[in-house]
Amino acid sequence: MMKLILTSCSLVLLLCLSHSAHAARPLVTDDARLTNAHSCQLESWVRAYEGGREMWALPACNFGENFEVTLGGGVYRNQDENYRTEDWIVQFKTLFKPLETNGWGWGLAAGHVKHTDIQPGPNQLGNTYFYVPVSFSLRDDDVIVHLNMGMLRDKQASELKASMGLGAEFKLGGPFKGIAEVFGDNSQNPFYQLGVRYSLVPEVFQVDGTLGQQVNGDSESRWLSIGLRWTP
Template identity: 75%
Template sequence: MTRLTWALFFVLIPAVSQAARPLVTDDARLTNAHACQLETWTRQYEGGQEFWALPACNFGENFEVTLGGGRYEDRADNYHTEDWVAQFKTLFKPLESNGWGWGLAVGRVMHPDIQPGPNQLGNTYFYIPVSWSMLQDDVVIHLNLGMLRDRQQSQNKATLGVGSEFQMGQRLRGIAEIFGDHTQAPFYQLGVRYSIIPNLFQVDGTIGQQVNGQSQDQWLSIGLRWTP
């Protein structure tokens, strides 16, 4: 991928901020009240790799703050970029079993290596996460609608994500989703999430690619999620 392509891809990373790994599309849930969680993962590409760590804390009953970042390393051209994310999220209707919920997330993602000068202030974004639970949470559907202000291109971008998670076993859930913005072809990924210790520690993995993209731009992601 070129540096410009990476800039466009990382613009979509805010949706990662509080989606339940390995989903990029966010859900209408929060970290437990007065508690914190940590999500960390790596994505491997043919020509490089990226690493992310996103801790999040719910300081009250309904106000979650995420502060974290990632690093991409290009093996072929021997360069790296870093990205930083700050996000605030609240719910207007928490998701309940066999019900639905929705909320609002607002944040900023900064690409200091890709966006020099005043653009280092980053791209501001917001989105509305909506979730539906069915069959006693065996199937959950998520929808994100939002907008991002691309400072470097002086352009507003409409963002969309549709994701699903479904029970495959006692501790195993599958995920499938598609996400992107209106200026380029969307991305998709498929994967699984396995609970090593239910409600506390999970591992996950996905494969993904841009729709109509090149095979060398496929990724494999492996992640960990700790939710005390």
């Protein structure tokens, strides 16, 4: 039962995962932007739950002008149950209309998630997904709103699910930005989180933190995350 609960939560968080260079950590909802052309970035974070902890690293590279590839993974450990699981993700993303100041943009992302320790071998448990990221810039980028709509195939349950994400980033003053969002799929209550992003080196290095929980969830669904993003 513990494994099923943790796998379900991990899928919801993974399949809406944000890999963009601008919305980025700590948002889960993706945006209509890419890592800079012919360059790479790294997003890494720790997410702590009651009795457990996740650690993630997701490098992403834009090999051309409009094609971003993300390849990385994470590890979850539950100290109380002496339980450990791994997740690996590969994602591809392109844009049809890049986001511009006081405008809007949209694109397409698709990927695959594997839980290698749950079902090893050629038939590893995995989920294939796609979503459309749409972003809107307001008040000269003081507020940027992101909307994701997509589908995912739950291989374990042999069913299709609709996924969604709605998030916003807004300037707080100086190097600080705030974030707020809700995300999930149609099989359970959504998740929400609030957080702050701080730029140590503008457009190069940032740190962030969030508090989140499942809607109507108990204390076990609550988390605290601390992360960083490096765009050399």
